[in-house]
Amino acid sequence: MIQLSKVSKVFALEAGAFTALKDTDLHIGRGEFIAIMGPSGSGKSTMLQLLGGLDLPSAGQVSVDGVALNKLNEKERTLFRRTKVGFVFQNYQLLPMMTVAENVALPLAANRAPKEEIKDTVNRLLREVGLEDKASRFPSQLSGGQQQRVAIARALAMKPRLILADEPTGNLDRKTGEGVLQLLTRLNREEQITIVMVTHDEDAAKAASRIIQIRDGEVVQSTEGVLA
Amino acid sequence: MNLWLIAWRNLKRRKLRTFLTIFSIVIGVASALAVMTSVDSAKRAFPLYLKAAFGKADFTINGTDAYFEQELLQDVQGVGGSTAIALLKENTKLHSEKKGLSAIQKRVDLTGFSRLDTDLTNFKVKEGKLTDGGAVITDRTAKAWNAKVGDTITFDTDEGSRTIRISAIVGYTVELMGPSSWTMAKYHPWSVAIPLPIMQEWFGLSGKIQNIQVKAEQSGDMAAIGRQLDELTRSHGDIYAQPVVVDYKTQFKELNTYFLLLYLAGFLGVALGAFIIFNTLIVSVQERKQEFAALKTIGYTPRQLRAFVLYEVCLLAVIGTLIGLVLGWGLAQLLQMVIFMVFGIHDQGTLDLAKGLLVAIPAGTIVPLIAALYPVRQAGKVSVVASLKSHDAASNGSKSPRKWPALAGGVLMLSAFFIKSLLLFVPFLLGAVLVFPFLFDLINRLIRPLYRSGLGFSGAMASRNLSRSRGRTTMTSVVLCLGIAMILLMSSLNSALIQSFEKVIHATYGGNLDVHLHHIEDTDLQQLREIKGVAGAETYPLHTAIWTLNGEKRQLSVYGAGEAWIDSFPLFTVQEGSPGDLLGKLRDDEVVLDQIAFGAWGGRVGDRVVLDTPEGVREFQVVAVVETMKNNGYGAFMRKSQFQKVFGIKYEKNALILKDESVTPLQLRERIFERFGSRIEEMFGPEDWVSVIGASYTGSFSIINFLVGLSILISGIGIANTLLMNIMERIRELGMMRAVGVTRRQVVRMIQLEGIGMGLTATISGCVLGTMLIYMTSSFMEIRSLTFAFGISWVILLVIFLFGLLVSLISSLGPAARAAKTPLSEALRYE
Incomplete structure (x- = not known):
């Protein structure tokens, strides 16, 4: 599903060039649940952004479902993200002035989906994440775990085959974090959604089928997870 | 630690915002300096010029x-x-x-x-x-x-x-x-x-x-x-x-009202600049709450934190004032040139900068410091716990604007209806600022359906965002709103005054043409009547008499008119009866004054006025007040036979002509010129007078509108500034939206629609407030004794409406482009 071939990413900083990823090769199969681990600044978030087409590599190629992302223009990459990828962020990134239902509907609205379809999808997703009774609440009225579940529901709105999660449990306590991981695991198992999750938390990483360790921009280890 | 250096670095962090804030100070200082200097110079130069030009003898x-x-x-x-x-x-x-x-x-x-x-x-x-x-x-x-x-x-x-x-x-x-x-x-x-x-x-x-x-x-x-x-x-x-009397007061009767309007326009520039500074600092403090909280944790006192912001304000103020003074100096020269041109003063004059500097320097330094007081206080009051815990600066915007300030604003606006002078602007504009958040909400609600259903995803998102950061958004919009209200008032005033003048000029010109000959000879009248296209002709004598008003010698044009022909060649209008009846009844020691002369004299009908005639000083009883625009509306009328007795002047210079349908005004002039040639000193028709008055008023109002236009420009900067702040505040949100598949174009449209929404609400409210101002001023304002009827030109309204929208659209282009260009990876990393 995902193929990274000789991917490098270099950032130009005032102090000089900083290489976030170096000649990285990586293959992620369909339906895998990958945890990417590594210390701060190791390049794991950069890798996630490259996978989602948020940024382009300085060298090498990132392909998702056989499509080379660097061959797509800006708009095509946006549409790729809209239809193929769901994002989950550490700090949820919900819009504070929108209700839970409206936040979940956001990608569908951007895609100009019919109102009925939006309504049905949002209801289904909120049911799926256990928040059907919170549809009309604002994010500020929810707990952190609930907000992250809204973010996951939003990530699922366009039925993506890939979810990219950046520290999804980073802002949550252990118990709530476990709930979110269970939800991701269920989506991976039951709906065969490929999940790539960046995390610092070793316990969280145990939910993955494979753990990739990155250090100084290089993949140093790839091990099967406990759930594999 | 060098606080100036730190302040400078902080300003450099947000280069565009800093530039726009400085620019608003520059405009405020420049317009204050330009208005004060040029008005002061004109006030000083006009009498000197008149004395030098007309008072040599x-x-x-x-x-x-x-x-x-x-x-x-x-x-x-x-x-x-x-x-x-x-x-x-x-x-x-x-x-x-x-x-x-x-x-x-x-x-x-x-x-x-x-x-x-x-x-x-x-x-x-x-x-x-x-x-x-x-x-x-x-x-x-x-x-x-x-x-x-x-x-x-x-x-x-x-x-x-x-x-x-x-x-x-x-x-x-x-x-x-x-x-x-x-x-x-x-x-x-x-x-x-x-x-x-x-x-x-x-x-x-x-x-x-x-x-x-x-x-x-x-x-x-x-x-x-x-x-x-x-x-x-x-x-x-x-x-x-x-x-020889140099009649400054008669020549420049309306100058003080005009200068007051100019001051008002200059003041608007300074006030709007202050709004922008307030706005910028509030956001800047909000944005840096976590920084301030961190500084507090390591032992900084609120006073030290306030100093951080204060140093920035001082830097902004000093830079803005210096640039503003240079720009203002140029603008003052330009303004002075236009004022002199409009009032027909052929003199370069020197710029008297003293008073201008005295106002402009505090406008650029003290005003920003006053505007900064509240934001600076907020910097000192930052709560460490709340700031370090919370990451979300934006609220869901569900709170409604506070009722008490709005109520007070309503009372202030209402009170303005009872003030019958230009001072009404003070409570009215102040009240408008307080009421504006409600107006903003109301209009926003009205345009919401259009945004949500007619403008797709971007429209729906923009509509929501407009209700967020309400304080900042309304504060920016109110600036545009006031500018729009003022420009609407000035333009309508201009057009209404010209229309009123036109009506009175045509009604009191005494025919279709006034021919001014070197002197009229016995056969001239007959010759004029024989010209094809002339339906009638009469001659009249005119003498500039001297009278004393409040101890000063002034001039008064006295006309001699025939009671038999005045109704066909009306030189004035009367409330009751006809001009002919009025003149016919005049005794030798009676006179009729026009409204302006009557107002300047200050007496009552029945009182006696003293005129200096060639026969010596004589008293006349004022028996009626009439309306005229002959000689710019300042004169006295008597019977022709009476005139000759009083002044003993045996020759006449002016002939009034009525034309028939067969000729155009131009053809009539050509035919008269063919007959009299170089003996004609001047031929002037009512339409010439209308165009002279129109050009003079349009010229005067153009200067004011230019200054108000500058204020609107500042409000455009304010919109751009606010949108930029919104974008910076919501950068992660925008990143997330782009991450979940919102296209760059949708983001650009969303920001543009936010800008247009602010512009639209401000423009609609500005038009409403402007209409109220027109109504209020029409109830008391008199220029050359003419009032103007309440009315609004739809063309002016439409042009101003589109101008407001255009300013907001242009203001939103930069921020929208900036939002679209923000790298996604950075936006999502942004903390």
């Missing part, structure tokens, strides 16, 4: 007939302590081989001077000599004619061609006022001065003169000279002496 002696004997000059020159010169004026035509010139373009006013080199003319010689016995022309005329000293000029007089050598070229002066080009010569004749004997010879007027100008050598001798001249003129019988 202290007395003028005229005859009761068109000409009188030159011998009298010697008698006048015998009056001790004075200088005197004699003048003779005739109209003629320039002999020019230049192709494509019409006869009208060749008209020349020739003036013969008994001496050309006295203080009474005060010609400033640029080239040649005044005493060489040749013609004197101005440098403007020389340039247009391509003539130099030594060249000859020829005139086609009734007695044949006459040629004279140019002996001097002088600076532009009132005595030789003329056009600056052949094109302008269609509207004004050229002027040439020649020695008196040559003039008398050319026109067969040997020993005749028309006027003597007398100047006292020392101002202390004026009264004695006046008495001697009175005695002298009385002994001759057919001449009379009058003191």
Whole structure:
């Protein structure tokens, strides 16, 4: 599903060039649940952004479902993200002035989906994440775990085959974090959604089928997870 | 630690915002300096100019007939302590081989001077000599004619061609006022001065003169000279002496109202600049709450934190003020030039910067510091716990605006309806600022359906965002709203005044054309009536009498009108009855005043007014007040027969013409010109007067509108600033939206629609408030005794509405592009 071939990413900083990823090769199969681990600044978030087409590599190629992302223009990459990828962020990134239902509907609205379809999808997703009774609440009225579940529901709105999660449990306590991981695991198992999750938390990483360790921009280890 | 350096670094962190904030201070300072300086200079220069231009002589002696004997000059020159010169004026035509010139373009006013080199003319010689016995022309005329000293000029007089050598070229002066080009010569004749004997010879007027100008050598001798001249003129019988009155107040009656409006426009610029600074700092403090919290944790006191922000304000203020002063200096020169041009002052004048600097420097420094007080206090009050815990600066915007300030605003606005002076602006605009958040909410709700259903995803998102950060958004919009309200008021005032003038001018012009001849001869009236297209003609005498108002000598134009013809050639309108009836009933010691003269006089109907006539000082009972725009609306009327008795002036200069349907105004003029040629000094119709008044008012209002336009520009900066702040605040949100598949175009459209939404609400509210201002001012405002009816031109409304929208659209382009360009990876990393 995902193929990274000789991917490098270099950032130009005032102090000089900083290489976030170096000649990285990586293959992620369909339906895998990958945890990417590594210390701060190791390049794991950069890798996630490259996978989602948020940024382009300085060298090498990132392909998702056989499509080379660097061959797509800006708009095509946006549409790729809209239809193929769901994002989950550490700090949820919900819009504070929108209700839970409206936040979940956001990608569908951007895609100009019919109102009925939006309504049905949002209801289904909120049911799926256990928040059907919170549809009309604002994010500020929810707990952190609930907000992250809204973010996951939003990530699922366009039925993506890939979810990219950046520290999804980073802002949550252990118990709530476990709930979110269970939800991701269920989506991976039951709906065969490929999940790539960046995390610092070793316990969280145990939910993955494979753990990739990155250090100084290089993949140093790839091990099967406990759930594999 | 160098706090200035830190402040500078902080300002550099947000370069665009810093630039826009400085720019708003620059505009405020520049408009304050420009308005104060140019108005101050004009106030100082106008009377001096009038004195220099029209007050060179202290007395003028005229005859009761068109000409009188030159011998009298010697008698006048015998009056001790004075200088005197004699003048003779005739109209003629320039002999020019230049192709494509019409006869009208060749008209020349020739003036013969008994001496050309006295203080009474005060010609400033640029080239040649005044005493060489040749013609004197101005440098403007020389340039247009391509003539130099030594060249000859020829005139086609009734007695044949006459040629004279140019002996001097002088600076532009009132005595030789003329056009600056052949094109302008269609509207004004050229002027040439020649020695008196040559003039008398050319026109067969040997020993005749028309006027003597007398100047006292020392101002202390004026009264004695006046008495001697009175005695002298009385002994001759057919001449009379009058003191020369420089009537500043009559000439510039409306100047103070106009200057007040200019001050208001300048004040608006400063106030709007203050709004922007307040706005910027509030956001800046909000944005850096976590920084301040962190500083507090390591031991910084609130006072030290306040100092951080205060240093930034000082830097912004100093930079903005310095640039503003330079720009303001240029703007002041431009403004002064336009004001002088509009009021027909042919003088460069010097810029008096003192008062301007006294206002502009505090406007750029103290005003921003005052505007910064609240935001600076907020910086000191940052809560460590709350700031370090919370990451979300944006609220869901569900709170409604507070009711009490709005209620107070409503009361202030209401109170303005009871103030019958321009001071009403203070409570009204203040009230509008307080009420505006409610208005904003209301209009926003009204446009929401359009945004949500008609403008797709971007519209729906923009509509939501408009309700967020309400304080900042409304504060920015109110600036545009006030600017729109002011520009609507000024434009409507301009158009309404011109319409009112037009109505009164046409109703009181006394026909379709006023022909001003050198003097009217016995057969002239008959000749005029015989011209094809002339339905009727009458002549009338006019004399500028002197009267004393509040201890100052002023001028008053007195007209003599025939009671038999005044109803067909109305020179004024009356409330009851007809002008003819009114004039017919006048006794010899009665007079009718027009509204403006009546207002300036300050008496009541039935009271007696004192006029200085050639027969000495006489009292007249004011029996009625009438309305006129003849002579700019400032005069008195009496019966023609009565006029001749009172003033003893036996000749007339003006003829009123009524045209029939067969000719156009232009054809009528051409036919009259064909018959009378160079004897015509001027032909002026009501439409000319309307265009002169219209141009003067439009010119005056253009300056005000330019300044208000600058304020609107500031509000545009405010919108751009606010949108930029919103974007920075929501950068992670925008990143997330882009991450979940919202296209760059959708983001751009969303930001643009936010800007347009702010502009739309501000423009709609501005139009509503502007309409209220028009209504209020129409209830009391009088210019030249004319009120204007409440009314709004839809064209003006539409143009201003579109202007408001355009400003907001343009203001949103930059922020939208910036939002679209933000790298996604950075936006999501942004903390």
